[in-house]
Amino acid sequence: MSSVQPNEKVLRTAGRERRRAFVEAATRLFLEKGFHAVSIDAIVKAAGGSKASLYSYFGNKEALFGAVVEERARHFLETVTTGTAAAKSPEIALREMGRRFISLATRPDALALYRVVIAEAPRLPELAKMFFDSGPARTQRALADYLRHQHEAGVMHIPDPAASAEHLLGLLMGLFHLRAVLNLDTGDAETHVDGAVTAFLAACGRPAAASGGSRGIRN
Incomplete structure (x- = not known):
């Protein structure tokens, strides 16, 4: 039996989905505009969420x-x-x-x-x-x-x-x-x-x- 509580599983799933959203949004923008022309703000706007959460997952662009x-x-x-x-x-x-x-x-x-x-x-x-x-x-x-x-x-x-x-x-x-x-x-x-x-x-x-x-x- 798993020791992970239901609410912990929900949080982990939500975290994976949020990380995935950042990667997918960044992929679209990088391929369209190039790396240098894309800002963190633009990625957050496209993916939703916050800059704080993006930095918590990746650290930097x-x-x-x-x-x-x-x-x-x-x-x-x-x-x-x-x-x-x-x-x-x-x-x-x-x-x-x-x-x-x-x-x-x-x-x-x-x-x-x-x-x-x-x-x-x-x-x-x-x-x-x-x-x-x-x-x-x-x-x-x-x-x-x-x-x-x-x-x-x-x-x-x-x-x-x-x-x-x-x-x-x-x-x-x-x-x-x-x-x-x-x-x-x-x-x-x-x-x-x-x-x-x-x-x-x-x-x-x-x-x-x-x-x-x-x-x-x-x-």
């Missing part, structure tokens, strides 16, 4: 932006790495992962956040590092873990999973993502992903013709 980045990075990683069945061949698994990755990375909201981080990086390098650690670096680690299992199972030749994961992500992003950031025509995403995975497999070794299955990509 930089920490609030960090919460925005962390939340979006968590969702990104979960979406990219979920649904890669263990029985699928690496070729199929990597193509599916690549398509989810590119689809999410080139969404308008993802591109807006990327542009905000790039714009603020010279002035706020700690926020740029937080973005990198929460998003790209975590995605690389998850992909490297998957590739490591394929190497250990003898399905692929991946002696350096971390480097290979970085290479694959580079192939997937490349000029395709830069065109999206610059609001230029990117061409067909599936064709791009298929080409990137084909090039990667040619360099790292294709899956064995017969294998006992493979482990899925995990976050």
